[in-house]
Amino acid sequence: MTLLGRSVAVKVPATSANLGPGFDTLGLALSMYDELTVTAVPGSDVTVDVTGVGEGVVPTDASNLVASSILATFAAVRQPAPGLHIAASNSIPHGRGLGSSGAAVVAGIAAAKGLLQGVADFDADLLLGIATELEGHPDNVAPALFGGLTIAWMTTNGPRHKKLMVHRGVSPLVFIPQSTLSTKVARELQPVNVPHADAVFNVSRSALMIAAMLQSPELLFQATEDKLHQNYRASAMPETAELVALLRANGYPAVVSGAGPSVLVLCDGPGPRLEAAELVSRHATVPWEARMLAVDFKGATVVAIS
Numbered sequence: 001m002t003l004l005g006r007s008v009a010v011k012v013p014a015t016s017a018n019l020g021p022g023f024d025t026l027g028l029a030l031s032m033y034d035e036l037t038v039t040a041v042p043g044s045d046v047t048v049d050v051t052g053v054g055e056g057v058v059p060t061d062a063s064n065l066v067a068s069s070i071l072a073t074f075a076a077v078r079q080p081a082p083g084l085h086i087a088a089s090n091s092i093p094h095g096r097g098l099g100s101s102g103a104a105v106v107a108g109i110a111a112a113k114g115l116l117q118g119v120a121d122f123d124a125d126l127l128l129g130i131a132t133e134l135e136g137h138p139d140n141v142a143p144a145l146f147g148g149l150t151i152a153w154m155t156t157n158g159p160r161h162k163k164l165m166v167h168r169g170v171s172p173l174v175f176i177p178q179s180t181l182s183t184k185v186a187r188e189l190q191p192v193n194v195p196h197a198d199a200v201f202n203v204s205r206s207a208l209m210i211a212a213m214l215q216s217p218e219l220l221f222q223a224t225e226d227k228l229h230q231n232y233r234a235s236a237m238p239e240t241a242e243l244v245a246l247l248r249a250n251g252y253p254a255v256v257s258g259a260g261p262s263v264l265v266l267c268d269g270p271g272p273r274l275e276a277a278e279l280v281s282r283h284a285t286v287p288w289e290a291r292m293l294a295v296d297f298k299g300a301t302v303v304a305i306s
């Protein structure tokens with residue numbers, strides 16, 4: 001069956017990983033999106049047009065992360081890849097801890113799945129397995145693929161996930177700085193071993209986090225405590241650490257979003273969210289873009305357009 005001329009439209013949400021205690025495990029899909037169309041064309045060339053975030057910066061050939069993820073997905077299901085034309089319109093900021101690279105990987109996988117409709121079958125575990133192999137850890141790609149709040153874990157047979165709905169009172173607020181931080185640099189600051197008491201601390205807060213997100217948003221302040229990653233990384237993002245401290249000192253459940261340097265506040269209603277944004281506009285020492293977002297419950301979508 002020829003794929004030439006097939007074209008798909010893909011939409012992928014931003015994500016925030018860790019959510020405080022759930023390092024490399026918890027993730028939340030947010031209502032900020034990268035949107036793309038991908039067309040199968042004759043030959044083997046790959047061309048990419050980017051507008052919005054990344055325009056003039058990201059590669060526009062086969063080394064582009066969306067393109068390489070499409071090609072990797074075709075290879076994973078042993079199908080020959082066509083030439084590709086990708087037109088991307090991006091909103092997820094890069095290098096800010098909002099899952100932009102996970103979104104690019106997931107966009108590529110979703111596009112390949114759409115182009116291969118009727119040719120290859122993909123179940124959820126296969127999609128997550130390909131995405132985790134390309135991204136390195138599953139906590140951003142799971143919510144980008146499936147939406148909602150996700151728990152992701154590794155097994156000897158690959159990564160697995162559970163998608164959960166979120167209490168309607170949970171009101172995410174993201175503060176995005178102008179500075180960037182690479183996940184690789186942030187991960188290098190992590191110790192190889194942690195004290196047992198710190199591990200127990202995070203186990204308790206991660207378990208509480210599920211109850212807080214699903215049933216009891218008033219517990220989010222305690223549930224977002226962490227001892228496994230944020231302090232170790234604070235030297236690489238001092239303004240982020242300062243903003244998290246300011247918000248928490250005023251009772252708001254603030255955490256570093258993913259590997260930073262954005263800050264996620266999981267407010268327990270729209271009122272506290274407005275108050276938190278006002279607090280930051282009055283007291284912050286560097287500029288922060290405040291974004292009031294919803295939880296995205298769909299995850300990546302792909303539709304055939306020809």
Ligand code: HSE
Pocket residue numbers: 017018023024025137139140183186187229258259
């Ligand atoms: N869990 C990852 C980290 C998310 O914090 O390093 C960033 O991709």
